[in-house]
Amino acid sequence: MSFLDLLYFIVPATIAYAAPLIFTAIGGVFSERSGVVNIGLEGLMVMGAFIGILFNLLYADTFGSWTPWIALLVAMVVSAVFSILHAVASISFRADQVVSGVAINMLGIAIALFSVKMIFGKGQTDLIQQKIARFDIPILQDIPIIGPMFFKSVYGSSILAISVALVAWFVIYKTPFGLRLRSVGEHPMAADTMGINVTRTRYVAVIISGALAGIGGAVYAITTTNDFGHATINGQGFMALAALIFGKWHPIGAMGAALFFGFAQALAISASKIPYIQDVPTVYLHILPYVLTILALAGFIGRANAPKAIGQPYIKGRR
């Protein structure tokens, strides 16, 4: 395989693997920027993946080729509603946000598997028939080298993911809402004094994170696994969490990190075909994203500054 062939193979795979991570990590950026830790991303993704597959199986006949897209929307709504649990616990009930997140993770997988058993009578669903179609982007695909790499047989969901990252950057850094979001995460007291409704802002942020994680989970299930079982989302949510920390709580940074993790996954899957890499035991490629995250946290890649008020419930009137 020539180097160029290799790139034609690995770049699209990288983007395909990165898309779910991008959605989810951006969701995490919203939540954590408002000061609410969201370890529950994994559970929210599980819920999204389950709903995405379930809707796809139930309504494929009704909606035809539109099914996967409507499935994404439904998954988004259901995960957003599910994330309200985390919001209520960690914002209103002052629960430990990490514990609440752990509960969300367990609850997500438990509810999804319970429902699968109930509906299908077995541990996993059937395979879906309506998948997200790959398509070639006209004109751009004819650009030499770059065309086949980035614009041939791409998933619509990947383009959507990258747009979401750009929109998130604009929202967080260029709009009044973004300013409020960041101030609530840095210094809720000061924000409250300035008339910003801390509780409402945090609720909105957590719900956005649920919505995006729901899309992320559904995209992963619909493009990669095509069914839902107990191992469908195995650590994707935690990887998204890692991407957001790796990306220093910045939407574009998170996207970059997600792309990198996508690359690591694509590499691990296709390692056997690549010269040199095929001699590296796959276990090193599997643990690469996690080890890198630990190194990044340890400051070898530059200190990341988490939002200052992260993890603390805001209690009005207490200094």
Add this chain to the structure above:
Amino acid sequence: MPNRVLKILVPIISIILGLFVGAIVMWMSGYDAINGYIALWHGIFGSSYAIGETIRQISPYLLAGLAVAFAFRTGLFNIGVEGQLIVGWFAAAYVGMAFQLPTFIHLPLALLAAAAAGALWALVPGILKATLRVHEVIVTIMMNYVALHIVNALISTISGGSYKIDRIHQTASLRSEFLSNLTDFSTLHYGILIALLMVGVMWFILEKTKTGYELKAVGFNDHASQYAGMNVNKNIVLSMVISGAFAGLGGAMEALGTFGNISTMAGFTGIGFDGIAVALLGANTPLGVVFGATLFGSLKYGANNMPNAAGVPIEIVSIVIALIIFFVASGYIIRVLLNRMSKKKEAK
């Protein structure tokens, strides 16, 4: 309402709420909730065999709970119990398989290997926290995945490409004919005694030693401890290492007692994550962990009886467990409500 009473009431109310919401879920899904819970009860206590299996299931939960609780007492959140348990499982299974020694050396050696492996796995987040102030939650989560992949790779290498390694030698086994016969040939093994011994060890360390006092002091207020001349960083590392050793022993229960070997895993065992719930319910005290582990071990084993006896999917118990964690975490609101109710009573 006095704080002591609240500390016991909040977990109890959480358990009741969890079971209640679980019943609603069953009822809404068209299952008979009462039959479901009766099946659960029979699954736990129905026969001496069931009781034996339930107790067997409790031992890893005890150790996982101790691990989380111990770290928590120093103000550390060890979500990496799962990974530490997996490396402990592997270490015990490997030592049990690879050596041929008399029992009185072999068994302690295998247990020690498991504890050491778990401790080593927890050492990394401990050191990173102590020296670079890296948050242990994220590091321990990442270490879980590293453990899973590395152990799977090691199993494959050692067994020459197979999905499991050879069984441990009899000399390293925790299996007990006596306990097995006592409980109608269940797989109950001596692990439960080791787990209970460790409950005592944790109590002793925390309540009777200088180290334990320092660990607790650091957990309460690390600045004050520093000012009082305690070495906060050393205590952080020490706490993680001891916590990891408990978790590693939890893996040894599975390796030397229940399964007698280790196979590659598609995902996590879940015991380490449930350990968080066990510790939370037990308010991070040794005795509390015994109650928490008993509850979760029983629920987990008893659930196996639900599909056959009542047609309810096993996963309902996972839902109940998750809900209980959720309610315990939201203890603040339960306290507020309880206080309001007790004030109303006083007003009357």
